[in-house]
Amino acid sequence: MNFCSDNTAGAHPKILAALTAANDGAAMPYGNDELTRRVEKRVSEIFERDCAVFLVSTGTAANALSLACITPPWGVVFCHPDAHITRDECGAPEFYCGGAKLVAVAGEDGKLTPAGLAAAIDAAGTGTVHHAQPASVSLTQATEAGTAYTRREISELADVAHRDRLAVQMDGARFANALVHLGSTPADMTWRAGVDVLTFGGSKNGAFAAEAVVFFDRAKAAEMGFRRKRGGQLWSKMRFLAAQFDAYLESDLWLINARYANSMARRLGQGLARLPGAQILYPVEANEIFVTLPETVILGLEADGFRFYRWPDDDSTTVRLVTAFNTDPRHVDAFLASAERHVKRVAASPT
Amino acid sequence: MNFCSDNTAGAHPKILAALTAANDGAAMPYGNDELTRRVEKRVSEIFERDCAVFLVSTGTAANALSLACITPPWGVVFCHPDAHITRDECGAPEFYCGGAKLVAVAGEDGKLTPAGLAAAIDAAGTGTVHHAQPASVSLTQATEAGTAYTRREISELADVAHRDRLAVQMDGARFANALVHLGSTPADMTWRAGVDVLTFGGSKNGAFAAEAVVFFDRAKAAEMGFRRKRGGQLWSKMRFLAAQFDAYLESDLWLINARYANSMARRLGQGLARLPGAQILYPVEANEIFVTLPETVILGLEADGFRFYRWPDDDSTTVRLVTAFNTDPRHVDAFLASAERHVKRVAASPT
Amino acid sequence: MNFCSDNTAGAHPKILAALTAANDGAAMPYGNDELTRRVEKRVSEIFERDCAVFLVSTGTAANALSLACITPPWGVVFCHPDAHITRDECGAPEFYCGGAKLVAVAGEDGKLTPAGLAAAIDAAGTGTVHHAQPASVSLTQATEAGTAYTRREISELADVAHRDRLAVQMDGARFANALVHLGSTPADMTWRAGVDVLTFGGSKNGAFAAEAVVFFDRAKAAEMGFRRKRGGQLWSKMRFLAAQFDAYLESDLWLINARYANSMARRLGQGLARLPGAQILYPVEANEIFVTLPETVILGLEADGFRFYRWPDDDSTTVRLVTAFNTDPRHVDAFLASAERHVKRVAASPT
């Protein structure tokens, strides 16, 4: 009964099965195989545009590599203070970019605002050699707060960015979860809204180690092949990375998985919303819930065998709950029942 | 009938099956799972010593990360001119080390010599700020020439290195192939001979993307966790990396695979040795053969559907042939038959 | 009548004269000369401790190099949001450190607070590979607000830093100005208060291009020689860098210059304090004044030929005024008279 993260879930059986299917005979290495070609084609179809597609095995690599292609060593990447790239990647973007700067721009519900972004760019000193130079913006979709930027929000942010020639990267580790929530299309939620490069996540949504970096403008991808190799991210037996993504995209598995994970989050969120003393911090739009609970309730849940993280750290009485493509609804219901039981116990106990 | 590389082979069925077995239930991410613990323990047992073990998905990452832990940005890594780290990794070691220098030290049969290494170190200017500082030596085992350093050769090179406080890294992308050729033990071929850190390859020998960086001195591994994460090499669903290595080590699969691949190379090498006009360049000790053939024979083989690389480039009449854990002996025999046929045809044709 | 910066002032005549004196005969290059030895000895005497001293030509180089010696590529440097290292060096620390992160910790009057620093360290996730690791703290003395940390403030911050094994760097571009304000000794204001490495500025206080990086613990300086050379900061004709610093330290020239610059700032600050409508933002402790003035007064001053910067940017009605070792008191008085005239004109004009 693990709600720690969508990465504690395993892989989808269809994705594992695809590996076996891909294991038939010899295949040329480093992406010069048919399966990789097929994935590249599929991604372009899904996004209704010719895309340059690069598969890698982790979200951190996908973010760092994509940012390095659009941010010089003296560049600034603007992002939300809670963004994975600035909080949880041990400086990977700084490493891959060659020493760039990540500048945090605060905003509600895990989102940058156009006004906040514009102000941050204005304050940065574009064109002056003394200051690191605004180069790119990273939007996390779904956000680290479990919310989703609307297409309009993306467009407005991209407009602010492009006005000053900044490129727009989307960290789509939970891209599918946001997409099905919005009921949007991949194209609308990305390049049509101004996104220049996307990290299209698979690992949190049924794959075990597969992310696609998708450039909507091939010119921006010119350095990517060298950067990927040099980062040690180019698999020799690439077909096994491609096989994951191929199965992920086959018959809408990625959308089905995301819809399911989101539905489990909704179920959990709705239950918690009814719980006295529980306070849900952000709209539950993707597959994450942040809820503040009485300390004794948290301890009770832990004692009952539920696993989750306190947020942002162990001193907090807010917990983060994450659902996945294979979350057992009985675990959700058991969590709610346990929480309810502990809440009642608290209410009944003398102060 | 593909002899291009051991990375055109797929994965061993037992290794794929292990993924499915590992997919049972939730597991904590980033290596905090039982399977990863088990692999770490197994590696320590195999090497008869407490080791710090770090799994990554590519050989390039394993090399670059291990070198970065023992080489400062102003350091020199000495290696053979044909070493993968200097020829085939697009500068990954330079990137991960923060701008270090790879200095080539020539030697026969793909091997560094103690005298050559000592001379290179002496010429480097240790202690003088004007010069990049000798920091480490990288030995490729098996070498890029398909040969294997003997334990004595390793010891002598390590002695030269340690005398001047250089650390010794072993690029063991084909570690198993060298080991079974020598009939040595993992411990004898590494730390007992003076190796400080090993990249223990799985991907070329039955895994699809699994390498272990093995530090024989935990103190040298202090930075590795941060470097791996920062390089985007830390899988969230680490159990799927660990599962590969676990199955790889189970019941000596890694040794069985290597023995088989080597035996196929021997079979191929012995056949070629009997072929008039064929010249084998290096002793066939692991799973690679470098053979010079008449141009028309090469063209004939290609026309017959055999795939392989000319070496070092397309202008050469030397070809590199690589066997793998699953090379079909009928392909080997067919290759020899085809070669023989084309050699005869050449001999019969008027000049 | 230029109050833009202490770097619009030229060099002190004694420092230029010292170059000529140093130009007598041949001298061994790269710091292997007597003058460099003498400066190293003098610095150690002034700081009452054996110091490792490295001369460089810019404050940015001094900061970036000193931070790189105490901050790994995955490290965090904590500093004030207004610190020169994060605002005005185009990412030099990130470059020299190999991709480290500068994390801003807000505080009044340009100063970090112990509580703020402790909270920032606590939030950073020490020991967890996902997060960049707290490594160092940079204190600017005098601060970018023209104030000076007291010895007690430095000690308390250093205690917080050392408790978690962070090193303490002091950006002493205006070290002398702070020192004479406090009436402290170099030793008390640095290593006795917990500073590990100091950039001891000369360029803003009478030299034309001379800064000394001073390590109070030689062990921390082990990499510095290589880093300086590699950064292109090691002068071949080093005696001309040493000559500047030698003259700077001779007969207390550095203290005399700083006292004078501070006295000019006080004179200017006291005059402005009496001016209706002028608001001085921070205590005037060193040689900088930040004052908010009516827009028309600013325009009037500019029209009268005074030069200065609006702060933090051109949209502001706060101006920064900086005095130097050679500020003409008549310029100060003329500035005050001009300001007073424009203030009166504003008051007299109909709204």
Next chain:
Amino acid sequence: MNFCSDNTAGAHPKILAALTAANDGAAMPYGNDELTRRVEKRVSEIFERDCAVFLVSTGTAANALSLACITPPWGVVFCHPDAHITRDECGAPEFYCGGAKLVAVAGEDGKLTPAGLAAAIDAAGTGTVHHAQPASVSLTQATEAGTAYTRREISELADVAHRDRLAVQMDGARFANALVHLGSTPADMTWRAGVDVLTFGGSKNGAFAAEAVVFFDRAKAAEMGFRRKRGGQLWSKMRFLAAQFDAYLESDLWLINARYANSMARRLGQGLARLPGAQILYPVEANEIFVTLPETVILGLEADGFRFYRWPDDDSTTVRLVTAFNTDPRHVDAFLASAERHVKRVAASPT
């Protein structure tokens, strides 16, 4: 009597005097001053072309910065094995480029050959992600062997480079010495021959710390301002860097100094050529002589108080002798007399 290097000479009196002249009044910092403008204009005039000019204080910085503008992190810089950039800069180019590779191309008399360069480029694997990518060529003029590339040699090398889209950098630490030897013009020896960017040295020829990076195509200089600042190479009181270069160019001082240094080298070389048992290694074209002498003669010279370096290291009986703009002809004659005396003594002594 120091023949160690042209950097043991001090500065030319006119250049020191120029500092004093430049010290009159306030000047805007960071190159926004008249003197810097004037130097930029003068350089463009001398090179008969609009140039982008950037002043820095060391040759290492000039080389590393210029190479970084034309070489990506995964790029290869081809250079002679004896080039300063690969032997004597502690990896500065690798650092500034972000981890590029320097590949040595051997050649007689310190010079690359077109055939050697072409072969090296061909072997490098352009366009393949596995290999670092050929990006630039660095020519040292005068070479580290004290010879000078002719205009034709430069053109031929630049043609080879440009054919494969590599940029051509010239390390002109001793640019003036080569120029006056050839009797060429600055334009003919650089951009008209295909040089894209030059480091125009002043420090070895009368300045004390002044080098100009000269881009003949402004587009290639787009990043330079940021890189220079970020490298800590942008002086705040830039006028004192500009003043050196201004005086250096005034009334042909740079050419006069170089002619003089060369003439002293010729005098020394002609004397040594007559000495029995002395063997001069390379044509004496600039201001360096490499001469092999009997060990006892070397020891005798040292005992007589002459200073010089054995080359390439202390085990060698080849010595390098360097003359400068202010070499005393009596020192040259004394050196020759001492050498002759010791040669005779050797000849006279019983074996």
